[in-house]
Amino acid sequence: MKKKHVIPVAVLSSALFMGTVSPAQTLAVSPNANTEVVQKKVHSEGKGKPFFVKEMQAEKQKSADSKAAKEFLNNNKAKFNMDKPEESLESANVTKDELGMTHVKLQQKKNNIPVEGNEVTVHYSSDNRVQSVSGQFNEAIEKEGLPSKASLSASESIKLAKEAVKAPDQLVESPDSGLVYYSFQGENHLAYKVNVNFLGDNPGNWSVYVDANSGEVIDQYNKIMHAQDYKASKGSGIGVLGDHRKLHITHKNDKSVQQPGTNFYLFDNSHEDLEGIYTYDMKNQWGDSDVQFPGVLFSSPNASFKDSYDSPAVDAHYNSEQVYEYFLEEHDRNSIDGEGMAIKSSVHFGQDYNNAFWNGEQMTYGDGDGEFFVPLSAGLDVAAHEMAHGVTTYSAGLKYRFQSGALNEAFSDIFGALVDEEDWEIGEDIMAEDARESGRTSLRSLSNPSKYAVGEKYTPYGDGNGKYPSHMDEYYDLPINLDNGGVHINSSIINHAAYLTGEQIGKDKLGQIYYRALTVYLTPDSDFSHARESLIQSAVDLYGDNSAEAQATEDGLNQVGITE
Ligand SMILES: [Ca+2]
Ligand SMILES: [Ca+2]
Numbered sequence: 001m002k003k004k005h006v007i008p009v010a011v012l013s014s015a016l017f018m019g020t021v022s023p024a025q026t027l028a029v030s031p032n033a034n035t036e037v038v039q040k041k042v043h044s045e046g047k048g049k050p051f052f053v054k055e056m057q058a059e060k061q062k063s064a065d066s067k068a069a070k071e072f073l074n075n076n077k078a079k080f081n082m083d084k085p086e087e088s089l090e091s092a093n094v095t096k097d098e099l100g101m102t103h104v105k106l107q108q109k110k111n112n113i114p115v116e117g118n119e120v121t122v123h124y125s126s127d128n129r130v131q132s133v134s135g136q137f138n139e140a141i142e143k144e145g146l147p148s149k150a151s152l153s154a155s156e157s158i159k160l161a162k163e164a165v166k167a168p169d170q171l172v173e174s175p176d177s178g179l180v181y182y183s184f185q186g187e188n189h190l191a192y193k194v195n196v197n198f199l200g201d202n203p204g205n206w207s208v209y210v211d212a213n214s215g216e217v218i219d220q221y222n223k224i225m226h227a228q229d230y231k232a233s234k235g236s237g238i239g240v241l242g243d244h245r246k247l248h249i250t251h252k253n254d255k256s257v258q259q260p261g262t263n264f265y266l267f268d269n270s271h272e273d274l275e276g277i278y279t280y281d282m283k284n285q286w287g288d289s290d291v292q293f294p295g296v297l298f299s300s301p302n303a304s305f306k307d308s309y310d311s312p313a314v315d316a317h318y319n320s321e322q323v324y325e326y327f328l329e330e331h332d333r334n335s336i337d338g339e340g341m342a343i344k345s346s347v348h349f350g351q352d353y354n355n356a357f358w359n360g361e362q363m364t365y366g367d368g369d370g371e372f373f374v375p376l377s378a379g380l381d382v383a384a385h386e387m388a389h390g391v392t393t394y395s396a397g398l399k400y401r402f403q404s405g406a407l408n409e410a411f412s413d414i415f416g417a418l419v420d421e422e423d424w425e426i427g428e429d430i431m432a433e434d435a436r437e438s439g440r441t442s443l444r445s446l447s448n449p450s451k452y453a454v455g456e457k458y459t460p461y462g463d464g465n466g467k468y469p470s471h472m473d474e475y476y477d478l479p480i481n482l483d484n485g486g487v488h489i490n491s492s493i494i495n496h497a498a499y500l501t502g503e504q505i506g507k508d509k510l511g512q513i514y515y516r517a518l519t520v521y522l523t524p525d526s527d528f529s530h531a532r533e534s535l536i537q538s539a540v541d542l543y544g545d546n547s548a549e550a551q552a553t554e555d556g557l558n559q560v561g562i563t564e
């Protein structure tokens with residue numbers, strides 16, 4: 001009998017709750033380590049919910065810029081629960097999209113310090129009328145008397161943050177720390193937001209909020225985004241697929257290496273305005289010993305990378321380029337940040353590592369244990385999933401927990417199914433033979449999410465069925481310490497809505513609508529309901545009111561029970 005493979009993914013149910021702020025660690029490597037932290041922080045709804053208000057301004061404005069946007073908000077301040085929007089909001093950026101709409105994003109500030117997660121965007125139609133306003137604004141912070149000076153120093157905050165997340169000495173980059181106003185459990189703090197990024201077998205890219213006066217660690221969460229997490233076990237592997245790939249590589253004459261001469265590198269510098277596509281070798285280390293992240297640039301003494309050891313690197317390199325081309329051609333987006341940032345991947349991460357992740361800066365792939373997964377870079381949809389996390393980081397910034405986290409995961413799966421366009425499964429090319437034989441032929445399914453079980457520990461939090469949910473009736477009400485509150489589980493409800501819409505209008509239009517929602521309307525604390533408004537509005541922007549596309553978008557969401 002085959003071993004049963006269980007997927008450590010979480011589940012939850014209950015009403016739609018949003019903007020949940022609570023600490024957690026995504027990696028299921030040592031699930032109990034965080035329980036303690038988690039339990040002392042029970043979330044209660046704070047001020048500042050994402051909103052979306054449709055408007056149609058009667059008169060055209062002379063211009064659509066931050067001054068006009070602030071004036072508009074000032075004239076309607078009661079409606080938006082703002083006191084002094086012209087003082088409390090500062091221009092963050094103004095973009096014009098291909099439909100001629102202008103989006104003026106304003107960051108909430110107090111005493112010149114940003115209010116974390118609170119920004120308001122005024123959307124103008126192409127004839128400069130305010131069409132809608134979205135975002136979130138913390139009216140309590142605006143009115144409350146809060147300290148403007150910190151008694152703690154930035155370096156003290158970094159020390160406390162590193163202790164809180166048990167960071168090793170060796171970090172990916174030196175932590176940065178900056179002052180923000182932060183709302184947690186209904187209390188507002190002047191806090192240092194500290195970023196701590198490290199590798200090892202339990203990598204972390206943590207945001208830690210330290211009260212700037214008391215030194216208390218208010219909140220912490222891990223932004224590393226995993227495909228999934230499986231325990232490694234020994235088994236026989238099948239190596240990566242065997243496709244013959246054409247690659248863009250570079251070579252150089254290297255005198256510093258053991259065998260001086262010309263070396264060839266998985267570094268692609270052939271794309272104009274792109275910093276490059278780089279593929280690195282972690283040499284089966286975890287990044288905490290002799291091989292430091294991101295590893296060494298993958299190289300070969302000749303232009304052919306044909307050893308079996310090369311194969312995960314070949315796939316990572318090739319698939320990165322495919323995903324880059326997708327975002328450029330379909331969405332006119334130049335790389336992850338839209339500005340041509342380098343696309344980096346590391347392969348051979350750790351040993352038998354059954355996962356892939358985006359750590360905030362790059363993609364990382366394990367080799368799999370050969371029993372559940374083959375090397376994970378073999379999946380084009382996996383590469384698209386991970387790179388889409390990067391796009392989300394640089395656009396909506398969806399927080400990686402509860403519903404906003406489930407949206408973050410869902411957008412990654414949806415782009416996975418759009419780039420790898422022939423099917424609606426995620427991970428069908430990375431399943432090892434044992435897994436396939438046990439009936440696990442993909443990691444997740446957008447067309448039929450409920451064909452797979454979520455794993456026993458999540459079952460009690462759902463409807464008892466123990467399957468991935470396809471409808472809000474099957475929603476899993478999970479605590480933060482289980483899959484960050486169900487980010488890989490409840491995502492399947494959104495996945496399925498996208499599938500239902502896509503079957504009606506095709507993947508190209510589906511991609512346009514979802515991409516627009518992600519980059520124009522969604523905000524860090526968006527919940528499913530906010531996503532519904534954002535997706536429908538995006539379809540209306542692109543295809544018109546009452547269009548078949550807008551109808552299909554709404555229909556997909558209705559069918560999974562996201563009706564308002
Ligand atoms: Ca496929
Ligand atoms: Ca697929």
Ligand SMILES: [Zn+2]
Nearest residue numbers: 225226227412
């Ligand atoms: Zn993910």
